[in-house]
Every structure is written in C-alpha cells, then in structure tokens.
Amino acid sequence: RAMAALLARGRAGASGALSCACRALSTSATAAAAANLPATSPQAAPAPSVLKRGTGGRSSVSGHTATVFGATGLVGRYVVNALGREGTRMVIPGRGDEDNWRHLRLMGDIGQITFAPYDIRDKEHIKELVSGSTLVFNLLGRDWETHNFSFDDVNVSAAAAVAEACAEDGGVRRLVHASALGADAGARSALLRSKAAGEAAVREAFPSATIVRPGIVFGRYDRLLSKMVTNINNLPFVPLVEGGAVGRVQPTHAVDLATAMRNAAMDSTTEGQTYELAGPNAYSWGELYRFVAKEMRTDPTFLPIPMAVARMLAMPRDFMVKKAKIPWYKLALSNSDFLDRLEDDNQVLSGEHPGFEQLGVVPRAMGGQSLDYIRHRRSGGYDQGATVVELPPEGTLR
Numbered sequence: 591r592a593m594a595a596l597l598a599r600g601r602a603g604a605s606g607a608l609s610c611a612c613r614a615l616s617t618s619a620t621a622a623a624a625a626n627l628p629a630t631s632p633q634a635a636p637a638p639s640v641l642k643r644g645t646g647g648r649s650s651v652s653g654h655t656a657t658v659f660g661a662t663g664l665v666g667r668y669v670v671n672a673l674g675r676e677g678t679r680m681v682i683p684g685r686g687d688e689d690n691w692r693h694l695r696l697m698g699d700i701g702q703i704t705f706a707p708y709d710i711r712d713k714e715h716i717k718e719l720v721s722g723s724t725l726v727f728n729l730l731g732r733d734w735e736t737h738n739f740s741f742d743d744v745n746v747s748a749a750a751a752v753a754e755a756c757a758e759d760g761g762v763r764r765l766v767h768a769s770a771l772g773a774d775a776g777a778r779s780a781l782l783r784s785k786a787a788g789e790a791a792v793r794e795a796f797p798s799a800t801i802v803r804p805g806i807v808f809g810r811y812d813r814l815l816s817k818m819v820t821n822i823n824n825l826p827f828v829p830l831v832e833g834g835a836v837g838r839v840q841p842t843h844a845v846d847l848a849t850a851m852r853n854a855a856m857d858s859t860t861e862g863q864t865y866e867l868a869g870p871n872a873y874s875w876g877e878l879y880r881f882v883a884k885e886m887r888t889d890p891t892f893l894p895i896p897m898a899v900a901r902m903l904a905m906p907r908d909f910m911v912k913k914a915k916i917p918w919y920k921l922a923l924s925n926s927d928f929l930d931r932l933e934d935d936n937q938v939l940s941g942e943h944p945g946f947e948q949l950g951v952v953p954r955a956m957g958g959q960s961l962d963y964i965r966h967r968r969s970g971g972y973d974q975g976a977t978v979v980e981l982p983p984e985g986t987l988r
Contacts, residue, residue: 648699650677656855657681657720659710659752660729662690664812665768665804667697668848669727674698683708683719710748717755724763725855728752728792731768733781734925735911741784741927749788753795764855765799767792771840771868772936773803779930789864798861800854802847805868805937808956809844810963818882819964822890833894834876837932840868840939841878843954850949857949866943869953875932885961886968887975900929 642653656673660666661682673680674697682705684691691705708715710730720726730752732744749767756762773785792799808814821828831837850867854860873881876892883890895903904926931937939945946953954960968974 648675648677648702651679652677654725655679655681655723656725656727657683657723658727658729659683659719659748660727660731660768661694663729663731664807664809665844665847665851666727666729667694667811668809668844669729669851670694670703671697672848672852673725674702677702678725680704681706681719681723685709710744710751713751713755716751717758720752720755720759720762722761723759724761726752726756726762726765727851727855728765728767731770731785733770734927737911737913741780742787745781745784745788746791750791750795753792753799756799757796762796764858764861765792765796766851766855767799767801768851769801769803771803771805771866771938772931772934774934774936777930777934777936779927779934781927782931782934782936800860800862801864802851802854803864803866803943804847805840805842805939807844807847808841809960812844814841815882815961815964818879819886819967822879822883822886822888823967823969825890827891827893828879829893829895830876830879831895831900831929831932832897834874834879834892836897837875837935837937838872839875839878839937840872841956842868843956843960846946846951846953850946850951853949853951860949864943865949866939866945867949867953868939868945870955872938881956882964885957885964888969897929897933901926904929 642651652673654673656678658666658670658673658680661670661680662684670680670682677699680698680703682691682694682703684705684707688705694705695703697703706719708719710716728749730744730748732739732741735741753765753767756765767789769789770782770785772779772782773789774782775786775790777783777786789801792801806814846869847867850865854863854865879892908926966972
C-alpha cells in the first residue's frame with residue numbers, strides 16, 4: 591500500500607509538472623502571437639565554445655563535431671588522433687571492410703567516433719555525412735589512377751562534392767582541404783593538374799575553405815620511405831631515372847601535417863587561405879634514396895635509367911590500367927605520371943604562400959626518431975653496422 595501511494599504521488603507530480611509546462615508554452619505562444627512573432631522562431635546553434643566542457647582530454651567535449659573524409663589514409667589517422675585527444679566527436683566515412691578503420695576507434699572515447707560506409711559518387715549521401723558537423727576535413731586523394739577511379743574522379747569531382755555539401759548544409763563552419771605541393775593547372779603531370787582543378791572547385795563552392803598543399807608525406811605506414819626500403823632490401827639493383835638527378839621533393843612528416851590541419855580548422859584567420867606545408871629539407875630522388883640507404887646501413891647498387899627508357903617501360907601500364915584490375919601502382923617506373931612529376935620538378939616550397947610557422951608548427955627534418963620505423967627493417971637487425979656500444983651512466987639501469 592505504501593508503494594502504491596508513492597507511485598500515485600509520483601504520477602500526480604509528473605502530471606502537475608507537465609500541466610505547468612503546457613501552460614508556460616501556451617503563454618509563450620500567446621505572447622509571441624501578440625507581438626506578431628512566430629511561436630517557434632528558429633534560433634542559431636550555440637557556438638562550440640558554449641558547449642565546450644572538461645579540461646581538454648579525450649573524455650572532455652570540445653564542442654565540435656568533425657567529418658573526416660580520407661581518415662583511413664596515412665595522414666587521416668593522425669588527424670583523427672589530434673581531434674580525438676581533445677574531445678571532438680567525429681564521423682568517419684569509409685569504404686571497404688570494417689578492418690580498414692577499426693584501429694581508429696582507439697583514438698577517441700567510447701561513442702566519440704562513428705563510422706559510416708559511403709560512396710564518394712553519391713552526393714546525397716555526402717550531404718548526410720556532413721550534416722550536423724561544424725568541421726569537415728577532406729583528405730581524399732590518389733597519386734595513381736586505378737581501374738575504378740581516375741585523378742579527376744578523386745581529386746576534382748569528389749573534392750567539389752564535399753565542398754558543395756558543406757556549402758548547402760549551412761552548419762559547417764570550417765572546411766580544410768588537402769591538395770598537393772606543386773598543384774598547377776599548367777603542369778605536365780595529370781595528378782598536379784587535377785589537384786589544381788580540385789582547389790578551384792573547392793574555392794568556388796566554399797570560398798572560406800582552408801587549402802593546404804603538403805609535400806610528399808613520410809611517417810609510419812607510409813608508401814615513400816617504406817617502399818624505398820623494400821626496393822633496397824629486395825632488388826639486386828635500385829633503378830633511378832636519370833640517376834636520380836631529376837625531380838626534387840620536400841618530405842613532410844605526417845604528424846606535423848595533421849597538427850597543422852587541426853590548428854587551421856580551429857583558427858578563423860586561416861579562412862580562405864592556402865598554405866604550403868613541407869619539411870625543412872629538399873632532396874633529389876637520388877639524394878633521398880642514398881639518405882635512406884645510409885639509415886639502413888647498407889650500400890645498394892643504383893642503376894641509372896634514361897628518361898626515354900623509363901617512358902617505354904611505362905607504356906604497358908598506361909595502356910592496361912583501365913583494362914585489368916592489377917595493382918599497377920606498386921611499380922613506380924610503370925607510372926608515366928610519376929615521370930611527368932619528375933620533369934615538372936615543382937614539388938618543393940615556392941615561397942608564395944604561408945606555411946607551418948603561421949600555423950604554429952615547427953616541422954621536423956628527416957632523421958632521428960622520426961625514422962625509427964624503418965630501422966627495424968635493416969637486413970642484419972636494428973643494430974646492424976653499429977661500431978660503438980653506448981653504455982648507460984654508472985649506477986643506472988638499462
């Protein structure tokens with residue numbers, strides 16, 4: 591009987607509260623009508639700073655929701671980590687199997703990261719993915735063409751679709767678009783031309799977008815130094831076009847790039863700006879290969895290949911890339927666009943745009959701890975070639 595009495599009083603209290611709320615709502619509507627105002631006038635969403643809670647860790651709330659296209663790539667994982675560690679909620683569109691993105695779950699608190707399969711050619715689906723987000727990062731890109739996607743499909747059409755979706759949504763405050771160092775409408779390389787066209791499409795659809803032009807990226811799980819190490823360890827000789835004398839690159843560490851992109855998204859002064867982001871040192875391909883060989887403590891044989899011969903080797907790949915589902919990208923010399931980029935020789939800082947310094951990042955040079963991920967692949971083990979054993983100071987433990 592006592593329990594029944596308590597339940598009855600609870601229902602009565604709830605009913606009374608509901609009645610009060612209804613009377614208040616009715617009074618508000620009546621007052622609004624008297625003032626010739628709509629009873630349910632829409633209000634702007636509060637600024638992210640209003641919603642921010644916590645001390646700044648992954649269990650805090652940054653007040654932002656970000657959609658990160660291309661999160662499963664080399665740079666994407668570091669962008670997700672940079673956002674997740676400060677409590678930003680994220681939507682991660684992805685293709686293929688769940689195993690492609692499951693490692694990203696650990697970069698945020700429980701429920702902080704949501705994954706969504708998508709088709710980049712479905713514009714309506716892209717609009718759904720950016721809906722509700724205040725930040726959007728477009729890291730989509732390809733430096734080779736495949737049976738399914740051309741340069742224009744990924745670097746132009748997809749970039750335009752993301753920017754248009756952001757513009758139509760109305761709630762997206764910042765769009766950060768990743769292009770490439772050397773993007774130029776007049777370049778020989780179809781890749782660099784498509785990157786320039788993608789920038790133009792983004793600027794037209796979303797003028798306040800921040801565009802970053804990174805140099806060739808290195809870091810754990812990269813396709814730059816890791817591929818060089820594979821060639822050095824497994825090939826009887828390493829082919830270098832024109833002996834490695836053509837084409838310069840200015841490598842950028844993936845963590846530095848991700849940090850700069852995160853900073854750009856949080857800084858309103860970067861709106862409408864283009865940034866060139868590259869490390870402090872530029873190398874020819876020959877210099878870069880020899881640098882990696884020195885880190886591997888080995889002395890490979892380099893085979894100079896004339897440009898004309900390299901282009902002949904690329905012809906079968908150019909003919910078959912749309913006709914056979916073969917991973918042609920694994921053969922660098924079979925890619926004529928790579929040869930075009932060597933001749934363009936413009937994948938270094940131009941000095942015409944701001945860079946890392948303006949985004950509060952000091953870029954790291956290649957060397958030291960940033961290359962530790964390739965040293966364990968030395969053919970004789972990590973300590974191969976060591977001539978001095980460094981002992982710890984006396985009285986300390988190893």
